[in-house]
Amino acid sequence: MRSATLLEPRRFQIDALEAPAPGEGEVLLKVRGCGVCGSDMGPWKGIQGLEYPMKPGAPGHEVFGTVEALGPGVQGLRPGDPVTALTYRAYSEYDVARAADVVPLPPSLSDRVVLGEPVACAVNVSHRAGVKEGDVVVLLGTGFLSALLLQLLNRPEAPSPSRVITISRRRLSAEMAERLGVDESLSYDDDVHHRIGAVTGGQMADVVIEATGKQRPLDLGGELTRVRGRLIVAGYHQDGPRTVNMQLWNWRGIDVINAHERDPGIYKRGMEEGVRLLAAGAFDLEPLITHTFPLAEINRAFSTSEERPEGFLKSVVLPEARA
Missing domain, CATH: 3.90.180.10 (Medium-chain alcohol dehydrogenases, catalytic domain)
Known part of the structure; x- marks a missing residue:
């Protein structure tokens, strides 16, 4: 071979x-x-x-x-x-x-x-994110994992966020944003703090999913999460230690969730669920x-x-x- x-x-x-x-x-x-x-x-x-x-x-x-x-x-x-x-x-x-x-x-x-493996990751991250009906969701990064997550968020049977916003190096095209159910696509060069504040009445986002594995989006994720909101770490951080603004995380009382799984049984269940969803046409x-x-x-x-x-x-x- x-x-x-x-x-x-x-x-x-x-x-x-x-x-x-x-x-x-x-x-x-x-x-x-x-x-x-x-x-x-x-x-x-x-x-x-x-x-x-x-x-x-x-x-x-x-x-x-x-x-x-x-x-x-x-x-x-x-x-x-x-x-x-x-x-x-x-x-x-x-x-x-x-x-x-x-x-x-x-x-x-x-x-x-x-x-199957990235599909399982997306399914498991979506479970850990715990998006509820009416949440404002911010997704940092628009790579393959993020695209899978967006499709899962957009399923008819899933809880419906009030608004889904992506932030990445490059904005999504209008066609891709519509296909993935994104309400607004921003870049890191935009005034993202002002924009997220404006659409939430100054409260910031209910759920922020960091899907890049990089320091800057991790920092930004904490800044964009509301008081008692949820910051989901879905990115794979493999290139060394990270620093966090613990004062901000403490003050806002946010839930920080590491969405990575290491249990093979959970991985397999995520794959099985993902295969069922693919077969049903729930995502592509x-x-x-x-x-x-x-x-x-x-x-x-x-x-x-x-x-x-x-x-x-x-x-x-x-x-x-x-x-």
Whole structure:
């Protein structure tokens, strides 16, 4: 099989390796595709604490594909089943997952891109955010996770915010804002404090979701959250310590919620719920997959994800595609 190995920051190499064999309770997956996650940018750029070369296929974890073979003791799955899963070396033609971390896809999704891991993240963040009917919601960042969250907020059966405002480096296009149910899209260069104050009668937002993993939006998130409001940390902060304005957080009595999950069972339940919502048409990944690359061009997939050109939301690496 072909597999991508991150030899050093910003340099993958494609190697020919033996396909792994699934062990007890494991499943061998034939990888149809793997999304490039924002958390993958840390290994790509070279954050402290990592060793290179990384294991072949790492850090790919947003995988979808088909079951190739079953290890001893696996039940409820068959070769050929379309699935999404939690795995960790999916920049490869094959990867191994625990059967407990595999979610089958219904026939309606069998030929579609289903990135179960980020879908699970979005579902779990939406639960932790606890948006209520009539809330003013501010979303900091308009990347792939944010777009998923906006779709979840916009479901007919979900509690309806009175206003949804995004703030990011670039404003959303009018078309994208309408599609995602955004009432107003601002940039960091706008007078966002005045604007949020104006639409809330000076109270600020009920719920602020920070989805960037950066210091400045985290600071801004606290400033835009009302007294007894909720600041949801959904961004992945992997590049060192953060400082917070504890005086402000204390004075306003805000609830600060770390929306990251580390329990595989909760992750899987989020994937299962996300797959059900996708199958029901409650939200859609297809318009959000803006860039695809064959495995041989994985370095370009990562550089594009780092540079984030105009219109970019998500890169997906497709091992079966050819350059």
